[in-house]
Amino acid sequence: MSGLDPTIGHPSSGASCARSRHEHGHALPILHEIRHALERLLASGEETRIDLHSMPFGPGDLERLTAVLGSGEVQARVEALGPTLIQETAIPGVWLVDYRGLEDQRLSYQIEIAAIPEILRPRPEDLAESLGALEDRLSESGLDAAAPNASPPSS
Amino acid sequence: MRKRSDKTLGESLRDHGLSRRGFLKLCAATASLMALPPSMAPAIAAALEQARRPSVIWLSFQECTGCTESLTRAHAPTLEDLIFDFISLDYHHTLQAASGEAAEEARLQAMEENKGRYLVIVDGSIPGPDANPGFSTVAGHSNYSILMETVEHAAAVIAVGTCAAFGGLPQARPNPTGAMSVMDLVRDKPVINVPGCPPIPMVITGVVAHYLVFGRLPELDGYGRPLAFYGQSIHDRCYRRPFYDKGLFAESFDDEGAKLGWCLYRLGCKGPTTYNACATMKWNDGASWPVEAGHPCLGCSEPKFWDAGGFYEPVSVPLTLGPGTLLGAGVVGAVAGGGLATLARKQRKEEAGTRQPVTVDELEQKL
Numbered sequence: 001m002s003g004l005d006p007t008i009g010h011p012s013s014g015a016s017c018a019r020s021r022h023e024h025g026h027a028l029p030i031l032h033e034i035r036h037a038l039e040r041l042l043a044s045g046e047e048t049r050i051d052l053h054s055m056p057f058g059p060g061d062l063e064r065l066t067a068v069l070g071s072g073e074v075q076a077r078v079e080a081l082g083p084t085l086i087q088e089t090a091i092p093g094v095w096l097v098d099y100r101g102l103e104d105q106r107l108s109y110q111i112e113i114a115a116i117p118e119i120l121r122p123r124p125e126d127l128a129e130s131l132g133a134l135e136d137r138l139s140e141s142g143l144d145a146a147a148p149n150a151s152p153p154s155s
Numbered sequence: 156m157r158k159r160s161d162k163t164l165g166e167s168l169r170d171h172g173l174s175r176r177g178f179l180k181l182c183a184a185t186a187s188l189m190a191l192p193p194s195m196a197p198a199i200a201a202a203l204e205q206a207r208r209p210s211v212i213w214l215s216f217q218e219c220t221g222c223t224e225s226l227t228r229a230h231a232p233t234l235e236d237l238i239f240d241f242i243s244l245d246y247h248h249t250l251q252a253a254s255g256e257a258a259e260e261a262r263l264q265a266m267e268e269n270k271g272r273y274l275v276i277v278d279g280s281i282p283g284p285d286a287n288p289g290f291s292t293v294a295g296h297s298n299y300s301i302l303m304e305t306v307e308h309a310a311a312v313i314a315v316g317t318c319a320a321f322g323g324l325p326q327a328r329p330n331p332t333g334a335m336s337v338m339d340l341v342r343d344k345p346v347i348n349v350p351g352c353p354p355i356p357m358v359i360t361g362v363v364a365h366y367l368v369f370g371r372l373p374e375l376d377g378y379g380r381p382l383a384f385y386g387q388s389i390h391d392r393c394y395r396r397p398f399y400d401k402g403l404f405a406e407s408f409d410d411e412g413a414k415l416g417w418c419l420y421r422l423g424c425k426g427p428t429t430y431n432a433c434a435t436m437k438w439n440d441g442a443s444w445p446v447e448a449g450h451p452c453l454g455c456s457e458p459k460f461w462d463a464g465g466f467y468e469p470v471s472v473p474l475t476l477g478p479g480t481l482l483g484a485g486v487v488g489a490v491a492g493g494g495l496a497t498l499a500r501k502q503r504k505e506e507a508g509t510r511q512p513v514t515v516d517e518l519e520q521k522l
Contacts, residue, residue: 049193053187053436053441054187056392056394056396078176080176080180081174099184107180107184108186118179119183123175123179125175126174
Protein backbone atom coordinates (compact mmCIF):
# COMPACT_ATOMS: atom_id res chain seq x y z
CA MET A 1 0.00 0.00 0.00
CA SER A 2 1.64 3.16 -1.08
CA GLY A 3 -0.69 5.52 0.71
CA LEU A 4 -1.34 7.28 -2.53
CA ASP A 5 -4.94 7.97 -3.35
CA PRO A 6 -5.38 6.93 -6.97
CA THR A 7 -7.99 9.65 -7.42
CA ILE A 8 -5.32 12.18 -6.53
CA GLY A 9 -3.03 10.77 -9.17
CA HIS A 10 -5.66 11.30 -11.83
CA PRO A 11 -7.53 14.37 -10.66
CA SER A 12 -10.54 15.87 -12.26
CA SER A 13 -10.26 19.45 -13.42
CA GLY A 14 -12.99 20.43 -11.04
CA ALA A 15 -16.71 20.58 -10.75
CA SER A 16 -18.41 22.07 -13.75
CA CYS A 17 -21.95 23.08 -14.50
CA ALA A 18 -21.27 22.74 -18.18
CA ARG A 19 -19.76 19.32 -18.63
CA SER A 20 -19.05 18.74 -22.27
CA ARG A 21 -19.15 15.37 -23.90
CA HIS A 22 -16.91 16.77 -26.60
CA GLU A 23 -13.16 16.54 -26.90
CA HIS A 24 -11.56 19.96 -26.39
CA GLY A 25 -8.30 18.87 -27.93
CA HIS A 26 -5.96 20.42 -25.39
CA ALA A 27 -4.29 17.15 -24.36
CA LEU A 28 -2.71 16.53 -27.75
CA PRO A 29 -0.32 19.53 -27.80
CA ILE A 30 0.94 18.58 -24.33
CA LEU A 31 1.58 15.02 -25.51
CA HIS A 32 3.60 16.40 -28.43
CA GLU A 33 5.53 18.60 -26.01
CA ILE A 34 6.28 15.53 -23.90
CA ARG A 35 7.54 13.71 -26.98
CA HIS A 36 9.97 16.54 -27.80
CA ALA A 37 11.09 16.64 -24.15
CA LEU A 38 11.70 12.89 -24.16
CA GLU A 39 13.81 13.25 -27.30
CA ARG A 40 15.91 15.89 -25.53
CA LEU A 41 16.24 13.71 -22.44
CA LEU A 42 17.46 10.77 -24.50
CA ALA A 43 19.80 12.84 -26.65
CA SER A 44 21.40 15.10 -24.07
CA GLY A 45 19.99 14.28 -20.65
CA GLU A 46 18.14 17.62 -20.56
CA GLU A 47 15.22 17.49 -18.15
CA THR A 48 11.89 19.26 -18.70
CA ARG A 49 9.06 20.30 -16.41
CA ILE A 50 5.61 21.22 -17.71
CA ASP A 51 3.25 23.08 -15.39
CA LEU A 52 -0.22 21.62 -15.96
CA HIS A 53 -1.73 24.04 -13.46
CA SER A 54 -1.39 26.89 -15.95
CA MET A 55 -2.88 25.12 -18.96
CA PRO A 56 -6.26 26.26 -20.30
CA PHE A 57 -7.77 22.82 -19.94
CA GLY A 58 -11.47 22.29 -20.40
CA PRO A 59 -13.52 19.64 -18.63
CA GLY A 60 -12.03 16.26 -19.41
CA ASP A 61 -8.74 17.44 -20.94
CA LEU A 62 -6.61 16.57 -17.92
CA GLU A 63 -8.28 13.19 -17.53
CA ARG A 64 -7.68 12.50 -21.21
CA LEU A 65 -4.00 13.43 -20.89
CA THR A 66 -3.38 11.27 -17.81
CA ALA A 67 -5.33 8.39 -19.35
CA VAL A 68 -3.08 8.41 -22.43
CA LEU A 69 0.05 8.57 -20.28
CA GLY A 70 -1.16 5.67 -18.12
CA SER A 71 0.34 4.45 -14.86
CA GLY A 72 3.78 2.99 -14.34
CA GLU A 73 5.27 0.92 -11.55
CA VAL A 74 6.43 3.65 -9.20
CA GLN A 75 4.41 5.73 -6.77
CA ALA A 76 6.08 7.88 -4.15
CA ARG A 77 5.08 10.38 -1.49
CA VAL A 78 7.25 13.14 -0.07
CA GLU A 79 6.18 14.76 3.19
CA ALA A 80 7.57 18.29 3.18
CA LEU A 81 5.28 21.32 3.45
CA GLY A 82 2.36 18.93 2.90
CA PRO A 83 2.40 15.86 0.68
CA THR A 84 3.90 15.69 -2.79
CA LEU A 85 2.58 12.73 -4.76
CA ILE A 86 4.71 11.27 -7.51
CA GLN A 87 3.33 8.83 -10.05
CA GLU A 88 5.40 7.26 -12.80
CA THR A 89 3.44 7.11 -16.03
CA ALA A 90 3.47 4.14 -18.38
CA ILE A 91 6.16 6.05 -20.30
CA PRO A 92 9.50 5.56 -18.48
CA GLY A 93 11.01 8.95 -17.69
CA VAL A 94 7.65 10.75 -17.66
CA TRP A 95 6.36 11.53 -14.16
CA LEU A 96 3.29 13.23 -12.74
CA VAL A 97 4.24 15.35 -9.74
CA ASP A 98 1.37 16.68 -7.65
CA TYR A 99 2.47 19.32 -5.12
CA ARG A 100 -0.11 19.60 -2.36
CA GLY A 101 -0.37 21.86 0.67
CA LEU A 102 -0.88 20.99 4.32
CA GLU A 103 -4.63 20.89 3.79
CA ASP A 104 -4.23 18.73 0.69
CA GLN A 105 -5.06 21.55 -1.70
CA ARG A 106 -3.10 21.58 -4.94
CA LEU A 107 -0.22 24.05 -5.14
CA SER A 108 1.13 22.94 -8.48
CA TYR A 109 0.72 19.98 -10.81
CA GLN A 110 3.59 19.21 -13.13
CA ILE A 111 4.79 16.67 -15.62
CA GLU A 112 8.48 16.02 -15.18
CA ILE A 113 10.50 14.39 -17.94
CA ALA A 114 13.57 13.11 -16.16
CA ALA A 115 15.20 9.90 -14.95
CA ILE A 116 14.21 10.77 -11.38
CA PRO A 117 11.93 13.67 -10.31
CA GLU A 118 13.86 16.51 -8.69
CA ILE A 119 11.87 16.40 -5.46
CA LEU A 120 12.91 12.77 -4.83
CA ARG A 121 16.62 13.50 -4.97
CA PRO A 122 18.30 14.55 -1.73
CA ARG A 123 19.34 18.20 -1.86
CA PRO A 124 23.14 18.56 -2.29
CA GLU A 125 23.36 20.48 1.01
CA ASP A 126 21.53 17.66 2.79
CA LEU A 127 23.75 15.05 1.15
CA ALA A 128 26.86 16.89 2.33
CA GLU A 129 25.56 16.68 5.90
CA SER A 130 24.52 13.02 5.68
CA LEU A 131 27.68 11.42 7.09
CA GLY A 132 27.62 13.73 10.09
CA ALA A 133 23.92 13.00 10.61
CA LEU A 134 24.57 9.24 10.64
CA GLU A 135 27.45 9.60 13.10
CA ASP A 136 25.28 11.73 15.40
CA ARG A 137 22.52 9.12 15.36
CA LEU A 138 24.99 6.29 15.92
CA SER A 139 26.44 8.14 18.88
CA GLU A 140 22.98 8.91 20.33
CA SER A 141 21.89 5.29 19.97
CA GLY A 142 24.76 4.00 22.11
CA LEU A 143 25.17 1.00 19.79
CA ASP A 144 28.64 2.05 18.74
CA ALA A 145 30.10 2.02 22.27
CA ALA A 146 28.23 -1.15 23.31
CA ALA A 147 29.56 -3.24 20.42
CA PRO A 148 31.96 -5.99 21.76
CA ASN A 149 34.54 -5.42 19.07
CA ALA A 150 34.15 -1.66 18.97
CA SER A 151 37.40 -0.07 17.99
CA PRO A 152 38.66 2.85 20.09
CA PRO A 153 38.08 6.23 18.54
CA SER A 154 40.96 7.31 16.40
CA SER A 155 42.92 10.26 17.73
CA MET B 156 19.64 37.55 18.74
CA ARG B 157 18.78 39.13 15.38
CA LYS B 158 15.38 40.68 14.96
CA ARG B 159 13.01 38.82 12.66
CA SER B 160 12.96 41.74 10.25
CA ASP B 161 16.77 41.51 9.89
CA LYS B 162 16.68 37.91 8.77
CA THR B 163 16.55 36.79 5.19
CA LEU B 164 13.63 34.73 4.00
CA GLY B 165 15.84 31.64 3.84
CA GLU B 166 16.90 32.08 7.48
CA SER B 167 13.31 32.61 8.59
CA LEU B 168 12.16 29.53 6.73
CA ARG B 169 14.79 27.37 8.38
CA ASP B 170 13.77 28.83 11.76
CA HIS B 171 10.27 27.57 10.91
CA GLY B 172 11.71 24.08 10.45
CA LEU B 173 11.13 24.01 6.69
CA SER B 174 13.30 21.35 5.05
CA ARG B 175 15.26 21.95 1.88
CA ARG B 176 12.85 19.72 -0.02
CA GLY B 177 10.00 21.80 1.40
CA PHE B 178 11.81 24.93 0.24
CA LEU B 179 12.19 23.47 -3.26
CA LYS B 180 8.49 22.70 -3.26
CA LEU B 181 7.69 26.25 -2.16
CA CYS B 182 9.78 27.54 -5.07
CA ALA B 183 8.07 25.22 -7.56
CA ALA B 184 4.69 26.46 -6.35
CA THR B 185 5.91 30.08 -6.44
CA ALA B 186 7.04 29.66 -10.07
CA SER B 187 3.58 28.32 -10.88
CA LEU B 188 2.05 31.22 -8.98
CA MET B 189 4.06 33.78 -10.91
CA ALA B 190 3.26 32.10 -14.24
CA LEU B 191 6.95 31.38 -14.72
CA PRO B 192 8.24 28.14 -16.22
CA PRO B 193 8.99 25.41 -13.64
CA SER B 194 12.64 25.52 -14.72
CA MET B 195 12.87 28.89 -12.92
CA ALA B 196 12.49 27.19 -9.52
CA PRO B 197 16.25 27.10 -8.74
CA ALA B 198 16.62 30.81 -9.57
CA ILE B 199 13.62 31.57 -7.38
CA ALA B 200 15.15 29.50 -4.58
CA ALA B 201 18.39 31.47 -4.77
CA ALA B 202 16.53 34.80 -4.74
CA LEU B 203 14.09 33.89 -1.96
CA GLU B 204 16.98 32.63 0.17
CA GLN B 205 18.34 36.19 0.29
CA ALA B 206 15.04 38.14 0.25
CA ARG B 207 14.07 40.38 3.18
CA ARG B 208 10.61 41.14 4.49
CA PRO B 209 9.22 44.34 3.00
CA SER B 210 6.86 46.52 5.03
CA VAL B 211 3.39 46.65 3.48
CA ILE B 212 0.69 49.23 4.21
CA TRP B 213 -2.76 48.23 2.94
CA LEU B 214 -5.25 51.08 2.45
CA SER B 215 -8.96 50.35 1.94
CA PHE B 216 -11.10 53.13 0.47
CA GLN B 217 -14.40 52.98 -1.48
CA GLU B 218 -14.58 49.19 -1.71
CA CYS B 219 -16.70 46.21 -0.69
CA THR B 220 -13.86 44.24 0.99
CA GLY B 221 -14.25 41.63 -1.75
CA CYS B 222 -10.59 42.00 -2.68
CA THR B 223 -9.42 41.29 0.87
CA GLU B 224 -11.93 38.42 1.06
CA SER B 225 -10.52 37.04 -2.19
CA LEU B 226 -7.04 37.00 -0.74
CA THR B 227 -7.79 35.79 2.77
CA ARG B 228 -10.21 33.10 1.61
CA ALA B 229 -7.67 31.78 -0.88
CA HIS B 230 -7.52 28.01 -1.01
CA ALA B 231 -3.77 27.92 -0.90
CA PRO B 232 -3.20 28.82 2.74
CA THR B 233 0.21 27.23 2.90
CA LEU B 234 1.66 29.32 0.14
CA GLU B 235 -0.29 32.47 0.93
CA ASP B 236 0.51 32.14 4.61
CA LEU B 237 4.17 31.63 3.92
CA ILE B 238 4.45 34.58 1.61
CA PHE B 239 2.35 36.83 3.79
CA ASP B 240 4.27 35.65 6.80
CA PHE B 241 7.33 37.04 5.11
CA ILE B 242 6.01 40.46 4.42
CA SER B 243 5.38 42.75 7.32
CA LEU B 244 1.73 43.75 6.96
CA ASP B 245 1.91 46.82 9.17
CA TYR B 246 -1.51 48.34 8.48
CA HIS B 247 -4.81 46.91 7.23
CA HIS B 248 -8.15 48.23 8.54
CA THR B 249 -9.97 44.94 8.30
CA LEU B 250 -7.28 42.57 9.49
CA GLN B 251 -5.36 44.48 12.13
CA ALA B 252 -6.13 44.11 15.82
CA ALA B 253 -5.37 47.75 16.63
CA SER B 254 -8.04 50.40 16.12
CA GLY B 255 -8.44 54.15 16.40
CA GLU B 256 -5.34 56.22 17.07
CA ALA B 257 -3.19 53.12 17.67
CA ALA B 258 -3.97 51.88 14.16
CA GLU B 259 -3.09 55.20 12.55
CA GLU B 260 0.06 55.37 14.66
CA ALA B 261 1.11 51.95 13.29
CA ARG B 262 0.79 53.30 9.76
CA LEU B 263 2.83 56.43 10.49
CA GLN B 264 5.47 54.39 12.31
CA ALA B 265 5.83 51.91 9.44
CA MET B 266 6.17 54.82 7.00
CA GLU B 267 8.86 56.45 9.12
CA GLU B 268 10.87 53.28 9.75
CA ASN B 269 10.77 52.08 6.14
CA LYS B 270 11.00 55.36 4.28
CA GLY B 271 11.48 54.77 0.56
CA ARG B 272 11.23 50.97 0.91
CA TYR B 273 7.67 50.12 1.88
CA LEU B 274 4.92 48.93 -0.45
CA VAL B 275 1.43 50.43 -0.43
CA ILE B 276 -1.47 48.21 -1.47
CA VAL B 277 -4.75 50.01 -2.16
CA ASP B 278 -8.19 48.54 -2.65
CA GLY B 279 -11.12 50.78 -3.48
CA SER B 280 -11.43 53.97 -5.47
CA ILE B 281 -10.87 57.43 -4.04
CA PRO B 282 -13.11 60.52 -4.13
CA GLY B 283 -10.87 62.89 -6.10
CA PRO B 284 -9.38 66.16 -4.82
CA ASP B 285 -12.37 68.15 -6.14
CA ALA B 286 -14.99 65.83 -4.60
CA ASN B 287 -16.62 66.26 -1.22
CA PRO B 288 -14.02 64.70 1.14
CA GLY B 289 -16.83 63.52 3.38
CA PHE B 290 -17.87 60.80 0.93
CA SER B 291 -15.27 58.47 2.40
CA THR B 292 -13.05 59.09 5.39
CA VAL B 293 -10.78 57.13 7.69
CA ALA B 294 -10.02 58.46 11.18
CA GLY B 295 -11.54 61.78 10.13
CA HIS B 296 -9.25 62.19 7.12
CA SER B 297 -10.32 62.01 3.49
CA ASN B 298 -9.26 59.01 1.43
CA TYR B 299 -7.40 61.37 -0.88
CA SER B 300 -5.27 62.94 1.85
CA ILE B 301 -4.44 59.55 3.42
CA LEU B 302 -3.44 58.12 0.03
CA MET B 303 -1.20 61.04 -0.89
CA GLU B 304 0.40 61.13 2.56
CA THR B 305 1.08 57.38 2.54
CA VAL B 306 2.50 57.06 -0.96
CA GLU B 307 4.88 60.01 -0.57
CA HIS B 308 7.79 57.82 0.58
CA ALA B 309 6.61 54.46 -0.81
CA ALA B 310 8.74 52.32 -3.12
CA ALA B 311 5.68 51.42 -5.19
CA VAL B 312 1.92 51.21 -5.08
CA ILE B 313 -0.14 48.13 -5.94
CA ALA B 314 -3.77 48.93 -6.83
CA VAL B 315 -5.73 45.78 -6.05
CA GLY B 316 -9.14 45.29 -7.65
CA THR B 317 -10.87 47.15 -10.44
CA CYS B 318 -12.04 49.97 -8.13
CA ALA B 319 -8.48 50.91 -7.18
CA ALA B 320 -7.06 50.19 -10.62
CA PHE B 321 -9.68 51.85 -12.81
CA GLY B 322 -12.37 53.40 -10.59
CA GLY B 323 -14.66 50.36 -10.76
CA LEU B 324 -18.24 50.40 -9.54
CA PRO B 325 -17.97 53.67 -7.57
CA GLN B 326 -16.85 55.42 -10.76
CA ALA B 327 -19.68 53.96 -12.89
CA ARG B 328 -22.06 56.56 -14.23
CA PRO B 329 -23.13 58.89 -12.72
CA ASN B 330 -20.09 58.56 -10.40
CA PRO B 331 -21.75 60.36 -7.49
CA THR B 332 -18.61 60.50 -5.32
CA GLY B 333 -16.22 61.74 -8.00
CA ALA B 334 -14.36 58.44 -7.68
CA MET B 335 -10.89 58.19 -9.20
CA SER B 336 -8.38 55.39 -9.55
CA VAL B 337 -4.96 55.26 -7.89
CA MET B 338 -3.15 55.88 -11.16
CA ASP B 339 -5.33 58.95 -11.77
CA LEU B 340 -3.90 60.44 -8.59
CA VAL B 341 -0.43 58.98 -8.06
CA ARG B 342 1.85 60.15 -10.82
CA ASP B 343 5.33 60.08 -9.30
CA LYS B 344 5.49 56.46 -8.08
CA PRO B 345 5.36 53.13 -9.87
CA VAL B 346 1.73 51.94 -9.82
CA ILE B 347 0.92 48.30 -10.55
CA ASN B 348 -2.70 47.55 -11.34
CA VAL B 349 -4.10 44.16 -10.33
CA PRO B 350 -7.69 44.56 -11.55
CA GLY B 351 -10.56 42.12 -11.26
CA CYS B 352 -13.81 42.14 -9.35
CA PRO B 353 -12.27 40.66 -7.31
CA PRO B 354 -8.78 39.84 -8.60
CA ILE B 355 -7.68 36.21 -8.55
CA PRO B 356 -6.02 35.77 -5.14
CA MET B 357 -3.04 33.99 -6.66
CA VAL B 358 -2.43 37.02 -8.90
CA ILE B 359 -2.31 39.33 -5.87
CA THR B 360 0.14 36.98 -4.17
CA GLY B 361 2.06 36.47 -7.39
CA VAL B 362 2.78 40.19 -7.72
CA VAL B 363 4.00 40.37 -4.12
CA ALA B 364 6.06 37.18 -4.66
CA HIS B 365 7.61 38.74 -7.78
CA TYR B 366 8.70 41.74 -5.72
CA LEU B 367 10.15 39.42 -3.07
CA VAL B 368 11.99 37.26 -5.59
CA PHE B 369 13.32 39.85 -7.99
CA GLY B 370 13.36 42.94 -5.77
CA ARG B 371 11.59 44.89 -8.49
CA LEU B 372 8.16 45.13 -10.00
CA PRO B 373 7.00 42.92 -12.86
CA GLU B 374 6.74 43.96 -16.49
CA LEU B 375 3.47 45.81 -17.11
CA ASP B 376 1.07 46.33 -20.01
CA GLY B 377 -0.38 49.64 -21.17
CA TYR B 378 -2.88 49.66 -18.30
CA GLY B 379 -0.19 49.01 -15.71
CA ARG B 380 -1.14 45.34 -15.32
CA PRO B 381 1.51 42.61 -14.88
CA LEU B 382 1.98 40.95 -18.25
CA ALA B 383 2.56 37.55 -16.63
CA PHE B 384 -1.10 37.45 -15.63
CA TYR B 385 -2.78 39.92 -18.00
CA GLY B 386 -0.70 39.34 -21.12
CA GLN B 387 -3.26 37.21 -22.93
CA SER B 388 -6.97 37.60 -23.47
CA ILE B 389 -9.51 35.33 -21.82
CA HIS B 390 -10.58 34.37 -25.33
CA ASP B 391 -7.11 33.24 -26.40
CA ARG B 392 -6.71 31.02 -23.33
CA CYS B 393 -10.30 29.78 -23.19
CA TYR B 394 -10.87 26.05 -23.48
CA ARG B 395 -14.02 26.87 -25.50
CA ARG B 396 -11.97 28.69 -28.11
CA PRO B 397 -12.00 25.70 -30.54
CA PHE B 398 -15.81 26.03 -30.68
CA TYR B 399 -15.47 29.69 -31.62
CA ASP B 400 -13.05 28.71 -34.37
CA LYS B 401 -15.56 26.16 -35.65
CA GLY B 402 -18.42 28.70 -35.49
CA LEU B 403 -20.27 26.80 -32.77
CA PHE B 404 -22.05 29.18 -30.38
CA ALA B 405 -24.60 28.88 -27.58
CA GLU B 406 -27.51 31.14 -28.50
CA SER B 407 -29.28 31.02 -25.15
CA PHE B 408 -28.43 29.77 -21.68
CA ASP B 409 -30.47 26.59 -22.02
CA ASP B 410 -30.12 25.61 -25.66
CA GLU B 411 -28.31 22.57 -26.96
CA GLY B 412 -25.16 24.57 -27.67
CA ALA B 413 -24.99 25.73 -24.05
CA LYS B 414 -25.43 22.15 -22.88
CA LEU B 415 -22.67 21.00 -25.20
CA GLY B 416 -20.32 23.66 -23.82
CA TRP B 417 -20.05 25.74 -27.02
CA CYS B 418 -18.60 29.23 -27.18
CA LEU B 419 -20.50 31.91 -25.20
CA TYR B 420 -19.50 34.76 -27.49
CA ARG B 421 -23.01 35.43 -28.74
CA LEU B 422 -24.32 35.49 -25.17
CA GLY B 423 -22.15 38.52 -24.50
CA CYS B 424 -18.86 36.96 -23.47
CA LYS B 425 -16.27 39.73 -23.13
CA GLY B 426 -13.41 37.24 -23.33
CA PRO B 427 -12.08 38.65 -26.64
CA THR B 428 -11.53 42.11 -25.09
CA THR B 429 -10.62 41.04 -21.56
CA TYR B 430 -7.15 40.34 -20.26
CA ASN B 431 -6.93 38.21 -17.13
CA ALA B 432 -5.72 34.82 -15.92
CA CYS B 433 -9.08 33.22 -15.02
CA ALA B 434 -8.89 30.72 -17.89
CA THR B 435 -5.74 29.13 -16.51
CA MET B 436 -5.62 29.91 -12.79
CA LYS B 437 -9.38 29.51 -12.30
CA TRP B 438 -11.18 30.01 -8.98
CA ASN B 439 -11.91 28.09 -5.81
CA ASP B 440 -8.75 26.04 -5.69
CA GLY B 441 -8.73 25.69 -9.46
CA ALA B 442 -12.19 24.10 -9.44
CA SER B 443 -13.77 26.19 -12.18
CA TRP B 444 -14.27 29.69 -13.55
CA PRO B 445 -17.25 31.62 -14.93
CA VAL B 446 -17.00 30.40 -18.53
CA GLU B 447 -16.60 26.80 -17.39
CA ALA B 448 -19.71 27.29 -15.23
CA GLY B 449 -21.58 28.36 -18.36
CA HIS B 450 -21.61 32.15 -17.93
CA PRO B 451 -19.98 34.68 -20.24
CA CYS B 452 -16.98 36.64 -19.03
CA LEU B 453 -18.12 40.09 -17.84
CA GLY B 454 -14.76 41.69 -18.52
CA CYS B 455 -14.28 42.72 -14.89
CA SER B 456 -10.54 43.36 -15.22
CA GLU B 457 -11.01 46.00 -17.94
CA PRO B 458 -11.44 49.76 -17.43
CA LYS B 459 -15.04 50.99 -17.20
CA PHE B 460 -16.48 47.50 -17.58
CA TRP B 461 -19.66 48.53 -15.74
CA ASP B 462 -20.45 51.13 -18.39
CA ALA B 463 -19.23 49.23 -21.45
CA GLY B 464 -22.62 48.14 -22.78
CA GLY B 465 -24.79 45.26 -21.61
CA PHE B 466 -23.21 42.22 -20.03
CA TYR B 467 -25.21 39.99 -22.37
CA GLU B 468 -24.61 41.87 -25.61
CA PRO B 469 -21.90 40.43 -27.85
CA VAL B 470 -18.82 42.57 -28.41
CA SER B 471 -19.09 41.83 -32.13
CA VAL B 472 -22.04 40.46 -34.08
CA PRO B 473 -21.86 38.75 -37.47
CA LEU B 474 -24.88 40.45 -39.07
CA THR B 475 -25.88 37.75 -41.56
CA LEU B 476 -26.33 35.03 -38.99
CA GLY B 477 -29.71 34.68 -37.40
CA PRO B 478 -30.14 32.95 -34.06
CA GLY B 479 -30.14 29.23 -34.46
CA THR B 480 -28.33 29.16 -37.79
CA LEU B 481 -25.17 27.73 -36.35
CA LEU B 482 -27.05 25.53 -33.92
CA GLY B 483 -28.79 23.97 -36.90
CA ALA B 484 -25.46 23.54 -38.60
CA GLY B 485 -24.17 21.81 -35.50
CA VAL B 486 -27.02 19.30 -35.48
CA VAL B 487 -26.52 18.57 -39.16
CA GLY B 488 -22.79 18.30 -38.60
CA ALA B 489 -23.23 15.83 -35.78
CA VAL B 490 -24.92 13.55 -38.29
CA ALA B 491 -22.92 14.44 -41.34
CA GLY B 492 -19.52 14.26 -39.67
CA GLY B 493 -16.95 16.03 -41.80
CA GLY B 494 -19.62 18.16 -43.46
CA LEU B 495 -19.75 20.36 -40.40
CA ALA B 496 -16.16 21.44 -40.69
CA THR B 497 -16.65 22.46 -44.30
CA LEU B 498 -19.84 24.34 -43.46
CA ALA B 499 -18.25 26.04 -40.48
CA ARG B 500 -15.28 27.13 -42.58
CA LYS B 501 -17.61 28.60 -45.18
CA GLN B 502 -19.68 30.37 -42.56
CA ARG B 503 -16.58 31.66 -40.83
CA LYS B 504 -15.40 33.10 -44.12
CA GLU B 505 -18.77 34.79 -44.58
CA GLU B 506 -18.67 36.05 -41.00
CA ALA B 507 -15.24 37.54 -41.55
CA GLY B 508 -16.66 39.53 -44.46
CA THR B 509 -19.67 40.86 -42.60
CA ARG B 510 -18.47 41.18 -39.03
CA GLN B 511 -18.56 44.65 -37.57
CA PRO B 512 -16.19 44.69 -34.62
CA VAL B 513 -17.15 47.00 -31.77
CA THR B 514 -14.51 47.95 -29.26
CA VAL B 515 -15.10 49.08 -25.71
CA ASP B 516 -13.95 52.58 -26.69
CA GLU B 517 -16.50 52.72 -29.52
CA LEU B 518 -19.23 51.56 -27.19
CA GLU B 519 -18.33 54.30 -24.77
CA GLN B 520 -18.52 56.92 -27.51
CA LYS B 521 -21.98 55.73 -28.47
CA LEU B 522 -23.30 55.88 -24.94
